Amino acid sequence: MFNFSDLLLEQLTLELRFENAFLYIDKCGSILRDIFAKYPSATAESVAVNETKIVLPDTQISLAFSPARIVLNQQYPSGISDIGEFGDFAIDRICKTLEISAYTRVGNRFIYILKIDDEKESLELMKNTGFFNIPQEKVSQMGDTLKSANIKFQITRDDEVGYGISLGHVNRTLNLLQLPKPIKYDASKFILSGLAVDVDFYTMKPVDSGNVKAHELIKKNIKDMESLISGLLK
Amino acid sequence: MKTDNIIADSETTPVSQIAESLRNIRGEVIDQSARMATYAPTISTEITDFATNILNTVSKFEGQMMSAESLYRPLRSDESVPSGIARIYKVINEYDKYLVNAIQIYEDEVARETEMTLFRRMPFELDYINIGGSNIGEVGTALKVALLGNVTKPCTLEQIIALRKILDFIKKDISVRETTIMEILSILDDQFGLAGPLAEVDIIG
Numbered sequence: 191m192f193n194f195s196d197l198l199l200e201q202l203t204l205e206l207r208f209e210n211a212f213l214y215i216d217k218c219g220s221i222l223r224d225i226f227a228k229y230p231s232a233t234a235e236s237v238a239v240n241e242t243k244i245v246l247p248d249t250q251i252s253l254a255f256s257p258a259r260i261v262l263n264q265q266y267p268s269g270i271s272d273i274g275e276f277g278d279f280a281i282d283r284i285c286k287t288l289e290i291s292a293y294t295r296v297g298n299r300f301i302y303i304l305k306i307d308d309e310k311e312s313l314e315l316m317k318n319t320g321f322f323n324i325p326q327e328k329v330s331q332m333g334d335t336l337k338s339a340n341i342k343f344q345i346t347r348d349d350e351v352g353y354g355i356s357l358g359h360v361n362r363t364l365n366l367l368q369l370p371k372p373i374k375y376d377a378s379k380f381i382l383s384g385l386a387v388d389v390d391f392y393t394m395k396p397v398d399s400g401n402v403k404a405h406e407l408i409k410k411n412i413k414d415m416e417s418l419i420s421g422l423l424k
Numbered sequence: 425m426k427t428d429n430i431i432a433d434s435e436t437t438p439v440s441q442i443a444e445s446l447r448n449i450r451g452e453v454i455d456q457s458a459r460m461a462t463y464a465p466t467i468s469t470e471i472t473d474f475a476t477n478i479l480n481t482v483s484k485f486e487g488q489m490m491s492a493e494s495l496y497r498p499l500r501s502d503e504s505v506p507s508g509i510a511r512i513y514k515v516i517n518e519y520d521k522y523l524v525n526a527i528q529i530y531e532d533e534v535a536r537e538t539e540m541t542l543f544r545r546m547p548f549e550l551d552y553i554n555i556g557g558s559n560i561g562e563v564g565t566a567l568k569v570a571l572l573g574n575v576t577k578p579c580t581l582e583q584i585i586a587l588r589k590i591l592d593f594i595k596k597d598i599s600v601r602e603t604t605i606m607e608i609l610s611i612l613d614d615q616f617g618l619a620g621p622l623a624e625v626d627i628i629g
Contacts (some may be wrong), residue, residue, distance in 0.1 A: 200498050230586060277559040279557065282599075282601075285601075286601070286602075292442075292489070296495070299449050343609060346624070348492045350490055351490075351494065351495070373604055389522075393488040393490055393495065394490075395488060395489060396488065396489050396490065397489065397490045397495060398489060398492075398597060398605065400596065400597030400599045400600070400601050401490075401491075401492040401495060401509070401596070401597065401598050401599070402495070403509060403555060403557065403558065403598070403599055405555075406496065406507045406508055406555055407495070407496070409496060409507060410496050410507045410510075413498065414498055414499040414500070417500050418499055
């Protein structure tokens with residue numbers, strides 16, 4: 191029986207795309223200075239002509255910005271207040287400094303994982319969606335076990351917003367050697383085998399930048415996730 | 425091949441510029457029509473109709489932009505507590521109707537002032553909606569000063585149109601950035617005067 195509270199939110203991302211914010215080249219340092227003044231623990235992971243990335247190590251929040259987009263990300267968020275408050279502040283500074291008045295696309299992505307050791311269980315849950323049904327006789331024409339099944343689709347609403355949904359069983363290993371150093375990584379939350387549920391909320395029309403408040407948007411979308419995913423998998 | 429790409433890119437007007445232009449057109453139409461209606465009161469209805477037609481055309485182009493209402497609309501329509509932004513949008517839409525009514529029945533002073541009395545509650549409703557990092561509270565305060573400072577005088581057509589213009593600004597920029605709030609304060613100061621009792625003080629004398 192599926193229960194939404196069993197899902198672990200592994201990654202939360204807010205991506206804002208825009209056009210021709212070439213003031214980035216002139217004013218990147220000014221943005222960094224403003225952000226570091228308010229968030230002294232922030233560290234600049236990379237500062238380059240094409241993209242700048244900063245990280246808040248305590249909360250595992252990262253922010254990358256360039257002349258074409260802003261990407262705000264948090265791994266294993268315990269709540270949305272940290273990313274929401276940081277996002278509101280940083281995005282406002284970037285927009286103001288780079289004089290961005292509209293976004294061409296706003297995307298808010300949630301990657302959840304449900305711990306399931308047996309792939310067959312994942313398959314049963316995916317069948318609950320009604321989007322997936324391969325009769326056993328069709329499987330038996332080729333073999334006996336169905337593996338690596340995935341569901342991927344998009345649903346749009348009024349040609350204004352859309353949801354990109356991807357479901358699939360994952361088996362993975364934690365490779366600490368690939369992670370950047372110095373490292374402080376809590377591996378206790380890492381799930382080796384489970385059903386990954388990836389939902390991407392996105393806009394299909396340009397949005398005035400003043401209407402995008404990171405905290406409000408994430409709060410609204412995370413509420414929606416519960417009804418959307420529960421509706422799919424129950 | 426590369427040259428073609430450069431030409432194609434330079435010919436594309438960024439969405440942000442289009443949005444900005446539409447906002448400016450809208451502001452100018454509202455401003456100029458209000459001014460003309462004051463100069464030529466005998467044809468104010470025709471001027472208002474003309475301006476409304478232009479604004480409808482502008483809205484068609486603005487339809488290419490997504491409204492805050494669509495962005496924050498929850499999946500479940502029975503959502504009991506909508507987000508702060510959705511609530512602001514709802515309040516603004518609701519109170520905008522009083523302004524539209526006041527303009528339509530402008531000549532009937534009693535009915536018009538009744539509509540305006542109903543509208544005056546709006547900034548107080550905004551007090552109960554809090555969204556982090558937004559200057560909506562400052563707009564509410566400025567509106568209170570403007571409206572309450574003029575509560576004993578009947579509203580002019582220009583003032584009502586100015587209020588609609590302000591609501592329009594908020595709809596397009598719910599977080600009310602500094603540039604927007606400066607424009608709003610400027611409009612309110614022009615139409616209502618924000619100095620309050622200090623307006624009567626002769627600083628030089």
